[in-house]
Amino acid sequence: NAGVMQNPRHLVRRRGQEARLRCSPMKGHSHVYWYRQLPEEGLKFMVYLQKENIIDESGMPKERFSAEFPKEGPSILRIQQVVRGDSAAYFCASGWGSRSGANVLTFGAGSRLTVL
Amino acid sequence: KQEVTQIPAALSVPEGENLVLNCSFTDSAIYNLQWFRQDPGKGLTSLLLIQSSQREQTSGRLNASLDKSSGRSTLYIAASQPGDSATYLCAVLRGGGADGLTFGKGTHLIIQP
Numbered sequence: 001n002a003g004v005m006q007n008p009r010h011l012v013r014r015r016g017q018e019a020r021l022r023c024s025p026m027k028g029h030s031h032v033y034w035y036r037q038l039p040e041e042g043l044k045f046m047v048y049l050q051k052e053n054i055i056d057e058s059g060m061p062k063e064r065f066s067a068e069f070p071k072e073g074p075s076i077l078r079i080q081q082v083v084r085g086d087s088a089a090y091f092c093a094s095g096w097g098s099r100s101g102a103n104v105l106t107f108g109a110g111s112r113l114t115v116l
Numbered sequence: 117k118q119e120v121t122q123i124p125a126a127l128s129v130p131e132g133e134n135l136v137l138n139c140s141f142t143d144s145a146i147y148n149l150q151w152f153r154q155d156p157g158k159g160l161t162s163l164l165l166i167q168s169s170q171r172e173q174t175s176g177r178l179n180a181s182l183d184k185s186s187g188r189s190t191l192y193i194a195a196s197q198p199g200d201s202a203t204y205l206c207a208v209l210r211g212g213g214a215d216g217l218t219f220g221k222g223t224h225l226i227i228q229p
Contacts, residue, residue, distance in 0.1 A: 004159065041221060042205070056216065058216070104150075104162045104165060106159075109158050110158075
């Protein structure tokens with residue numbers, strides 16, 4: 001079991017480009033969470049998804065950000081028209097049930113986005 | 117709005133010492149509290165999870181306590197080792213059906229050999 005796989009580990013984009021971050025949950029996990037860690041800040045919840053459903057997107061910026069978790073394939077966090085303030089580490093976590101604390105989440109190693 | 121504060125922000129101690137990391141949260145209506153470890157370039161590792169009805173949890177040299185009414189938790193590390201060097205994060209899960217964890221900024225711990 002390879003754990004939660006995130007790719008790319010490092011991504012560099014110029015302002016205005018698009019960034020796509022992928023997360024493959026642990027085998028058997030059907031719940032995915034995305035968190036963002038800005039420099040010198042704590043991790044901030046962004047979105048919680050189950051297969052083909054967005055359950056809670058209360059932490060997602062209103063514009064330019066979207067997330068999906070299709071029936072087949074990894075979960076994708078998409079950032080359109082990136083700006084320098086999007087530079088951060090984006091972490092994905094997966095679990096097998098709802099209420100992220102009821103079961104211990106497994107976190108990926110993160111994808112570090114740098115916007116030039 | 118839930119806010120989680122961790123003190124100190126950084127700590128450096130000699131190997132072998134016992135130490136305490138502190139976490140406080142503003143809204144006591146939590147579902148549970150977790151302590152994580154974050155190593156540079158790696159993901160988070162869950163260390164201990166305390167349900168809101170519990171007072172403490174222990175795992176090896178680690179002991180975490182929870183005082184929900186006062187909004188405080190402590191992580192006690194006994195007989196510290198250089199391998200304990202990492203950033204320790206405290207996170208709470210809000211009650212009321214919320215799904216996202218609220219994290220503190222962490223305590224950066226260095227254990228000197």
